[in-house]
Amino acid sequence: MASISESKKLSQLLQELVSISGLSGHEVEVNKFISNELKKNSLKSKTDILGNLVCTLKGDESLPSVILFAHMDQLGFIVKKIDSNGFLRVERVGGVPERALPSQDVVIVNKKNKLLKGIIAHKSHHATELDEKYNVIKIKDLYIDAGFNNKKDALNSGIDVGSPVTYAPFFKSLNNNNVCGSSIDDRAGCAVILKVAQSLAKQKNKPTVHIVFSVQEEFNLRGILPVINTLKPNIAIQVDLTLTSDTPDMHYASDVYLGKGPCISLFSFHGRGTLNGVIPHPSLVDLFEKISKNKKINLQKSVASGILTDASYVQFANEGIATLDIGFPMRYSHSSREICNLNDLIDLKNLLVSAISKIDNKFKLQR
Ligand SMILES: [Zn+2]
Secondary structure (H helix, E strand, O other): OOOHHHHHHHHHHHHHHHOOOOEOOOOHHHHHHHHHHHHHOOOOOEEOOOOOEEEEEOOEOOOOOEEEEEEOOEOEEEEEEEOOOOOEEEEEEOOOOHHHOOOOEEEEEOOOOOEEEEEEOOOOHHHOOHHHOOOOOOHHHOOEEOOOOOHHHHHHOOOOOOOEEEEOOOEEEOHHHEEEEOOHHHHHHHHHHHHHHHHHHOOOOOEOEEEEEEOOHHHHOOOOHHHHHHHOOOEEEEEEEEEOOOOOOOOOOOOOOOOOOOEEEEEEEEOOOOOEEEOOOHHHHHHHHHHHHHOOOOOEEEEEEOOOOOHHHHOOOOOOOEEEEEEEEEEOOOOOOEEEEHHHHHHHHHHHHHHHHOOOOOOOOOO
């Protein structure tokens, strides 16, 4: 069980990460925050042309090298038109659920990187026709009201076609160490691997580990690829959410619960044109199962279709990369109010540190 101060510190870090607006392709502010956190811990990092942030912890070069990554970006919108009356029309960036949008608080990032407040409009109830009541409004019919008088007013505020828009940053603590936030996916993953970097940096016996905060995952799942091509790791471990099934609308899906520990994905698949997923490398599954038993960390198992991460593209790079998706249980994915549990994040961090440092010359890459 985690100490109170450890979960307090993690909560603080996660809140700071969630408070940054970082739409896919516009992750610079998240990058700046994380590189500064790394610097505070005397850890050097560098950024590639796409914006991926890489912190390499040198280890035993005779061992297979590891990349541990989580994505910095978040889903949202991009302004595509400013109406003459100042309302903003937007395109979706990533898997934004349209039915969860009316009445949402949003922020629009202006040219000076200032966050301007807006809301996604919801038609006055008194004027809503019967047949409109149970319909989901399509993105093309939604609009953002940021209080502008007209198009010129919006342009003068530094907003234009191409301006990034995200859910307004939100974070709050709930009961039992559960926390709710606007971009838990995947700032919680970033917080976890940041903590892993701090711990592993102090360890002597370990493989070389590249801790990577990646870009554009929500956009096209491939932002990490240049890093893979450059670093040529042998092992890839990706940290992101695992869907829970402990809510009334999800009970059929799996046996993954909030607060019951980190999750290992044994199968993920996404059809609908993508045809991809991850069937993890057996040696990595064995390693994580063994370490979780030794460390008495409950490890939940996930099999899910309809879900995809950038790891699915990573595994096919170079001569093939031993890949594993590992995650923290999370509710209400891609909504503006995602929920995870701080104890799960701490257990996940401890599991990753122990497992990665146990990668030795007996680790079998060959099938
Ligand atoms: Zn994610």
